[in-house]
Amino acid sequence: SKGSDLNLCQMIACVGQQTVNGSRIPNGFINRSLPHFPRGSRFPAAKGFVANSFYTGLTPAEFFFHTMGGREGLVDTAVKTAETGYMQRRLMKALEDVSSHYDLTVRASGGNVVQFQYSGDGLDPTLMAANDSRPVNFSALLARVIRENRCKEEEALMPRDFTLVWDEIMGKHEKDMAKTN
Numbered sequence: 001s002k003g004s005d006l007n008l009c010q011m012i013a014c015v016g017q018q019t020v021n022g023s024r025i026p027n028g029f030i031n032r033s034l035p036h037f038p039r040g041s042r043f044p045a046a047k048g049f050v051a052n053s054f055y056t057g058l059t060p061a062e063f064f065f066h067t068m069g070g071r072e073g074l075v076d077t078a079v080k081t082a083e084t085g086y087m088q089r090r091l092m093k094a095l096e097d098v099s100s101h102y103d104l105t106v107r108a109s110g111g112n113v114v115q116f117q118y119s120g121d122g123l124d125p126t127l128m129a130a131n132d133s134r135p136v137n138f139s140a141l142l143a144r145v146i147r148e149n150r151c152k153e154e155e156a157l158m159p160r161d162f163t164l165v166w167d168e169i170m171g172k173h174e175k176d177m178a179k180t181n
Helices: 005-012 058-092 138-148 158-180
Strands: 113-115
Touching: 138 158
Parallel strands: none
Antiparallel strands: none
16 A cells, blocks of 8 residues: 555556455346446446546546445454454463473473474574574574584584684685575
8 A cells, every 4th residue: 555556556547446255346236236327237337447546536436336345445354353363362372381391392281292392393483583684593503403413422622612613614604695695
């Protein structure tokens, strides 16, 4: 509604076909859409086509057809908002005793395991977006992979050694990212 191509066309050229329930305006008054039109008329104007633009102005019949579609949109928005809110409430009520634990399992209040790993992969979606608008925080993900999948035969890295390895890996990653952008 803020200057899309459709809005510009409706302002300058013509408003176009109006719909109710996803189809052309139905007959509702003795086999016609409005008393203004002849019975059984299938002309575009009689079935909700608005040939005028908002600039030139709508005829009374065109205005009426346009308000039919607008009213449907308002009712649809109100009903869907209520349905979505009620669905959200029911979902939250059903899951209120479920929580994520430190061992990465999801458990009910009685301690029963609902899911062995939070979100299927153990990654918290709230921590997935980086500040630089990339969808994945690669530094945090790489640190976790290294931490959880360390080879048991290797010696643990000292902090200074880890920093060197880290800078080397991230340097390669940054170069790869620069090539793709």
